[in-house]
Amino acid sequence: MRLHATMTITVLCLLLFSGRLAAASKSFGGGGGGYGERPAAAEPPPEKAYVNAPEEPATPSSSDESASSSSTTSSSGSSGGGGYGGGLDPAGEPENGMNQKAIDDILREHNLFRAKEHVPPLAWNETLAKFSQQYAETLKGPCKPVHSTSPYGENLMFGTGGITWKTTVDEWSNEKKSYHYGSNTCDPGKMCGHYTAVVWKSTTTVGCGRVKCNDGDTMIMCSYWPPGNYDGVKPF
Numbered sequence: 001m002r003l004h005a006t007m008t009i010t011v012l013c014l015l016l017f018s019g020r021l022a023a024a025s026k027s028f029g030g031g032g033g034g035y036g037e038r039p040a041a042a043e044p045p046p047e048k049a050y051v052n053a054p055e056e057p058a059t060p061s062s063s064d065e066s067a068s069s070s071s072t073t074s075s076s077g078s079s080g081g082g083g084y085g086g087g088l089d090p091a092g093e094p095e096n097g098m099n100q101k102a103i104d105d106i107l108r109e110h111n112l113f114r115a116k117e118h119v120p121p122l123a124w125n126e127t128l129a130k131f132s133q134q135y136a137e138t139l140k141g142p143c144k145p146v147h148s149t150s151p152y153g154e155n156l157m158f159g160t161g162g163i164t165w166k167t168t169v170d171e172w173s174n175e176k177k178s179y180h181y182g183s184n185t186c187d188p189g190k191m192c193g194h195y196t197a198v199v200w201k202s203t204t205t206v207g208c209g210r211v212k213c214n215d216g217d218t219m220i221m222c223s224y225w226p227p228g229n230y231d232g233v234k235p236f
Helices: 066-071 102-114 126-137 165-179 193-197
Strands: 013-015 019-023 046-051 083-087 094-097 124-126 154-158 205-212 218-223
Touching: 013 124, 102 124, 102 165, 102 193, 102 205, 124 126, 126 205, 126 218, 154 165, 165 193
Parallel strands: 124 205
Antiparallel strands: 013 019, 019 154, 046 124, 083 094, 094 205, 154 218, 205 218
């Protein structure tokens, strides 16, 4: 799915902080920039870094604690879901790359919405974060919401103004108001794929990236494993 931003067409535009947001989600089984069949597993499978419960700070696992510490304290670079450069957004999160606050907020917001649907929380995944950051870098001149051909689930957002990780995940999740679980359908002309990707029950990990584009806009990307959004399948 793709949604092109405009300041005048309210159906296609979300106005926040005097800026604009536009989102795109990947589906599997047709439409949305996805695939016609279930993708093969990644080789090797993505590895979990740590889990962040909805109301608790993230706690790195012993195997990733050292790497996570060194990457999230870096003040330059924007790869791998850890290092960051450039300025900060209104929430104190990097406009390029990740810091620990951004990671905590991403997990917290995802897991708050997942808890509402009684599905397990997500863990942060450094493999997915590195991929998301690297792919987002390819979209930054200028920002264009073009999906990758990876085997991962994927949500994109680009916009201007006060875009933060909280507003991004909240806007994805607020698509629930257009989704009808009983018939597994979305209201005509609306988007629901970002919400279903956020709450997909069999998804266990997420990793994200962010860049400030050459035109001053912001591109945000989250990747999910295992992927969801299979046509004809309910999210939970």
